Amino acid sequence: MANTSILKVLFFDVFGTVVEWRHCVANSLREAAECALRDPRKTLSSALRARATAITFDPTQAFVSVDEHHFHSIQKLLHEQNLKGLFTEDELWELVLTWHRLEPWPDSVNGLELLNRRFRTCTLSNGNVSLLKDLQRHGSLPFTDIVSAQHFGAYKPSPQVYTGAAKRFGLDPRNCAMVAAHLYDLKAAKALGFVTIYVERNEESLTPQEIAQAKEQYVDEWVDGATDGLIEVARRLGIF
Known part of the structure; x- marks a missing residue:
């Protein structure tokens, strides 16, 4: 995995990654x-x-x-x-x-709570701000921050969403990670210097070749569907 000792903020895709829709x-x-x-x-x-x-x-x-x-x-x-x-x-x-009113995946709340011990955890979704706040409230999702593509007048995978999110925290992209269940999201974030973490949520049907290519080229950490999702992310990042 890429150097995670300099990570400050974990950005999360929401639909499919944190909540089941x-x-x-x-x-x-x-x-x-x-x-x-x-x-x-x-x-x-x-x-x-x-x-x-x-x-x-x-x-x-x-x-x-x-x-x-x-x-x-x-x-x-x-x-x-x-x-x-x-x-x-x-x-x-x-x-x-x-x-x-979408429901979180069973591991989402506990996983975010664990990750909050070391990092700021922030949404980075194409959903608008009011929608993300409603999801946070409904699912008791303990994000430390809410950021939407709406803030940057663009939709992912536009580079200005990722760079804008990093700048919003005054950080270099190397200090940021993107956590998502969609490869297009991680590919775009990696191209700009983000650490990338893929969480399998049955959002995509991928061939073995696509998985191998992603792991080789732009996914730093692959959390497969047999694990406990965001809790496993916390484990991989040394929280426990």
Whole structure:
């Protein structure tokens, strides 16, 4: 692993890395559909009721994970499933709030608490600030700081997000680590001098060749899915 003795701040991707979102969103959509079907105030055709009753929301569905796009993402999904009219516009906006109530992975809270003993821990997500604060509050996530791509007027993997985050703390990128479950995130951060830590969360389907290339070229530490995630990150960084 790269020299971690000079690390000061650990930046974390949030969606998929710290909180589980695919099953949370799919379950919320499923529950909302069941509620809509029971609502006596709704006038739904028998064909729409049949489609809604039979639908299963796939947790691997690639929703977009930034607030202003969630509404249109759900609309697109419902259109693809021929379920237009199942929800009112207000109900769709309520579903958008699902992204503000995502559950942490089982190791996230304890892992962050351990890492806070030595480092500042900070979000670095494409999610907007209010969304990240809601997730922190809902999941009791003990981040020491909240930073969003919103602060820099760009989205990851734009270099200005990573360099802006380091400058926000008055640090050289070598004093920063990026922790993520997405290789594109780590590849971009590594190119700018960050230490990179990959945490497997079943976010990506990778070939053995892709894994080997990432480990060789831009991932400093690989925490596989058989470990306890962020707790293992703390272990690798010498917290205990």
